[in-house]
Amino acid sequence: MATVTIVDPVTRIEGHLKVEVTIDTVGGILKVTDAKTTGTQFRGFEKILVGRDPKDAVYLTERICGVCPVSHSMAGSLALEKASGLTAPSNARIMRNLVLGANFLQSHILHFYLLAALDYVDAPAGAPWSPSWNIDLMRSASLQQISGNFANAITMRRKAHEMGAIFGARMPHPAAILAGGVTTKPTSAMISSFTSYLNVLKQFIDNEYVPDVQLLKSVYTDYAQIGKGPGNLMAYGVFDLVDSGSSKLLKRGLVYNTAPTSVQAVSTANIKEMVTYSWYNNSINNLNPASGSTVTVDPATKTTAYSWLKSPRYSGAPMECGPLARMWVNGDYRSGVSVMDRHLARALEAQKIVNAMLDWINQIAVGGSVYNSYTVPYSKAGEGLTEAPRGALGHWLSTSASSVHAPTGGPAIANYQIITPTCWNASPKDTNGVRGPMEQALIGTPITNAAQPIEVLRVIHSFDPCLSCAVHVMRPNGKPVVIAKAGAR
Amino acid sequence: MKISRRDFLKYCTASAAALGLTSALGPLSKALAAGGGPPIIWLSAASCTGCTVSLANRILGTAPVDLADLLINTIDLAYHPNLMGASGSLAVDTLRTADNGSFILAIEGGIPTLYNGKTCILWSENGVDVTAMAAVNELAAKAAKIICIGTCSSYGGISAAAPNVTAIKGVKALTGKTTINIPGCPPHPDWIVWTIAQLLAGTNITLDSSGRPTTLYGKTVHSQCPRRSQAWATSLTQTGLCMGNLGCKGRQTYADCPTRKWNNGVNWCVQADSLCQGCTQSTFPDKFAPLFSTMGATPSGHPTVNPPKTNCTACHSSNPH
Numbered sequence: 001m002a003t004v005t006i007v008d009p010v011t012r013i014e015g016h017l018k019v020e021v022t023i024d025t026v027g028g029i030l031k032v033t034d035a036k037t038t039g040t041q042f043r044g045f046e047k048i049l050v051g052r053d054p055k056d057a058v059y060l061t062e063r064i065c066g067v068c069p070v071s072h073s074m075a076g077s078l079a080l081e082k083a084s085g086l087t088a089p090s091n092a093r094i095m096r097n098l099v100l101g102a103n104f105l106q107s108h109i110l111h112f113y114l115l116a117a118l119d120y121v122d123a124p125a126g127a128p129w130s131p132s133w134n135i136d137l138m139r140s141a142s143l144q145q146i147s148g149n150f151a152n153a154i155t156m157r158r159k160a161h162e163m164g165a166i167f168g169a170r171m172p173h174p175a176a177i178l179a180g181g182v183t184t185k186p187t188s189a190m191i192s193s194f195t196s197y198l199n200v201l202k203q204f205i206d207n208e209y210v211p212d213v214q215l216l217k218s219v220y221t222d223y224a225q226i227g228k229g230p231g232n233l234m235a236y237g238v239f240d241l242v243d244s245g246s247s248k249l250l251k252r253g254l255v256y257n258t259a260p261t262s263v264q265a266v267s268t269a270n271i272k273e274m275v276t277y278s279w280y281n282n283s284i285n286n287l288n289p290a291s292g293s294t295v296t297v298d299p300a301t302k303t304t305a306y307s308w309l310k311s312p313r314y315s316g317a318p319m320e321c322g323p324l325a326r327m328w329v330n331g332d333y334r335s336g337v338s339v340m341d342r343h344l345a346r347a348l349e350a351q352k353i354v355n356a357m358l359d360w361i362n363q364i365a366v367g368g369s370v371y372n373s374y375t376v377p378y379s380k381a382g383e384g385l386t387e388a389p390r391g392a393l394g395h396w397l398s399t400s401a402s403s404v405h406a407p408t409g410g411p412a413i414a415n416y417q418i419i420t421p422t423c424w425n426a427s428p429k430d431t432n433g434v435r436g437p438m439e440q441a442l443i444g445t446p447i448t449n450a451a452q453p454i455e456v457l458r459v460i461h462s463f464d465p466c467l468s469c470a471v472h473v474m475r476p477n478g479k480p481v482v483i484a485k486a487g488a489r
Numbered sequence: 490m491k492i493s494r495r496d497f498l499k500y501c502t503a504s505a506a507a508l509g510l511t512s513a514l515g516p517l518s519k520a521l522a523a524g525g526g527p528p529i530i531w532l533s534a535a536s537c538t539g540c541t542v543s544l545a546n547r548i549l550g551t552a553p554v555d556l557a558d559l560l561i562n563t564i565d566l567a568y569h570p571n572l573m574g575a576s577g578s579l580a581v582d583t584l585r586t587a588d589n590g591s592f593i594l595a596i597e598g599g600i601p602t603l604y605n606g607k608t609c610i611l612w613s614e615n616g617v618d619v620t621a622m623a624a625v626n627e628l629a630a631k632a633a634k635i636i637c638i639g640t641c642s643s644y645g646g647i648s649a650a651a652p653n654v655t656a657i658k659g660v661k662a663l664t665g666k667t668t669i670n671i672p673g674c675p676p677h678p679d680w681i682v683w684t685i686a687q688l689l690a691g692t693n694i695t696l697d698s699s700g701r702p703t704t705l706y707g708k709t710v711h712s713q714c715p716r717r718s719q720a721w722a723t724s725l726t727q728t729g730l731c732m733g734n735l736g737c738k739g740r741q742t743y744a745d746c747p748t749r750k751w752n753n754g755v756n757w758c759v760q761a762d763s764l765c766q767g768c769t770q771s772t773f774p775d776k777f778a779p780l781f782s783t784m785g786a787t788p789s790g791h792p793t794v795n796p797p798k799t800n801c802t803a804c805h806s807s808n809p810h
Contacts (some may be wrong), residue, residue, distance in 0.1 A: 110545070
């Protein structure tokens with residue numbers, strides 16, 4: 001008979017997420033037998049955007065996330081450019097890649113050292129790192145080189161943001177990226193400064209970050225088998241190598257668990273968002289985001305639901321997105337789908353990106369065009385597909401048929417829908433009762449101490465969710481339950 | 490068992506030296522315990538975490554020089570959902586230990602009141618979901634000082650933009666308490682650190698009518714802008730000109746961005762030929778939207794080209810070009 005503990009909040013994640021796990025003894029081993037992920041924050045950006053000047057969407061949506069604002073800038077810019085029949089100049093494409101790349105590097109470094117590492121590495125004494133949950137002290141003894149890099153990681157992610165600000169104006173929430181291109185006019189001094197930062201970051205990634213993750217993976221070999229989930233991986237792709245976007249550093253595509261080496265094309269027409277278990281009106285169930293809608297209900301009136309996240313599905317299937325999905329689809333990493341594979345794919349992706357950036361920085365044409373002006377058209381739609389550090393990000397925009405917005409006149413935003421990567425990864429059950437990727441990944445995870453299930457944190461953190469997170473051991477009807485004996489479920 | 494602070498610093502110093510990072514050695518070699526001031530409880534309400542990310546971009550020649558120096562040597566950050574080691578009930582216990590005595594409450598994000606606050610739940614305690622609204626109301630009543638980090642907790646910000654979907658309020662509007670507001674979307678890390686340092690030193694902070702420290706927010710962006718005497722740009726493709734005619738909100742916005750700059754002095758919005766969006770103002774973003782319009786930004790009768798450097802008192806009573 002085990003003790004039931006409520007664990008809430010889970011920390012070292014961005015935003016607000018709650019996870020309820022049922023822990024049961026199966027075959028004599030304590031394991032997670034069920035899991036529910038709950039997005040506990042709703043802000044309503046999609047409704048804020050309707051009726052506004054379409055050009056403002058870039059700057060409003062980047063404030064969705066302070067950790068991946070550049071990805072929202074990109075998705076918002078691409079959506080409006082698609083709707084307007086516009087392509088940004090080559091210089092703008094390159095500078096956007098560099099700002100976005102800078103933000104990927106800061107996010108990946110931040111995630112490993114400041115958010116995820118404390119699940120494995122002994123925390124330094126004192127706030128904010130201590131007190132903390134007990135970890136495996138035997139194994140943490142061989143991981144001191146990782147804690148030794150905490151302060152370096154703080155320095156390196158700061159430098160990555162300084163680098164991004166050279167072309168992005170400031171970080172986070174860059175001001176220089178917008179539909180049509182960028183505002184920054186590059187100079188040789190900017191290029192030289194950017195290159196200096198890149199060399200410092202490359203040294204850290206090559207000599208510290210990647211080796212640290214490889215060390216962790218070699219010590220925690222069991223976590224190469226834990227936290228798989230559905231095994232369906234999807235990437236929209238990112239870092240356009242040509243202005244049309246037809247060639248990317250990290251390709252668009254998806255694979256199913258049943259045929260993991262068969263990369264298929266992504267068609268966003270196959271995406272539907274389900275809300276059966278979300279605090280939205282069922283009238284908006286199963287809509288494609290291009291014609292999507294957001295109608296909330298009071299959680300008190302829809303007690304079967306348990307999340308503010310919708311459940312996006314691709315042809316009905318839950319898809320994992322993130323660095324592992326990108327690297328897998330691209331053919332760069334196919335060792336497996338697990339907690340450790342996510343960490344290693346993320347580090348190797350950082351390495352791939354920093355190397356590519358060293359090429360791109362030399363492709364900028366000083367004095368070349370950076371912005372193409374345009375007029376926002378009436379009654380047009382556009383989708384902006386890109387990647388956040390934590391996975392596939394899509395914005396869907398449509399413009400109004402008549403002039404709405406004073407004083408500038410012209411069309412307004414008629415509809416705006418956003419599907420974030422964490423919405424894919426941390427989605428609740430869909431209408432068919434199929435659980436989201438993170439829920440599936442949690443089920444089966446062995447637990448040492450139900451009072452402090454550090455193993456649950458390891459699985460959650462491997463996805464780098466952009467949500468603050470709370471873990472509950474499930475208590476039906478709010479009453480303590482006795483964890484069932486093996487075979488009872 | 491935890492590794493001691495001294496051992497931790499030893500690892501970090503060795504790693505920094507191996508990388509040739511002499512800049513990291515200064516703060517770490519001090520090897521001090523966390524400062525003796527009151528603990529800081531940092532809540533994240535309806536936010537994007539951008540304020541915390543901006544804080545992590547701190548770098549200055551004077552201590553605390555960066556985030557590591559701040560956390561290791563300067564403040565006792567008892568509760569911070571993105572940075573703390575503890576999770577679950579241990580995290581809540583840590584908060585309850587800190588709020589048992591004198592503490593500073595820092596809040597990032599607006600406070601939703603729709604559905605009794607249930608669009609933003611911070612933690613679970615005694616089997617009850619604690620909303621941001623409940624947590625802020627409770628802790629604000631006990632806090633020695635309240636710092637609102639960013640425009641959302643100060644005034645509502647983008648999270649409260651029309652139609653204010655989740656009925657968001659700023660902390661002062663919600664609680665009626667006096668708050669020290671450090672607006673900005675995001676706020677500059679120096680603004681946050683300066684304010685915390687004043688509070689730990691017991692220095693009285695003079696606030697303006699929007700609750701902002703006048704030391705930081707005393708002048709308009711335009712009055713400090715190196716382009717204030719330049720001709721007005723007619724297109725975003727131009728560089729080096731005043732963009733007041735394209736929608737720059739520097740005239741109505743109080744902040745020291747032009748002199749302090751961002752990200753270790755690398756850049757700031759106008760230097761990159763983008764617009765000041767007015768993000769430190771209580772009316773951001775709705776009063777300034779559409780951002781690419783001169784809505785409210787162009788005083789009537791103002792010259793549209795080559796504004797003269799004098800005789801502008803009709804438009805700028807105390808801030809000449």
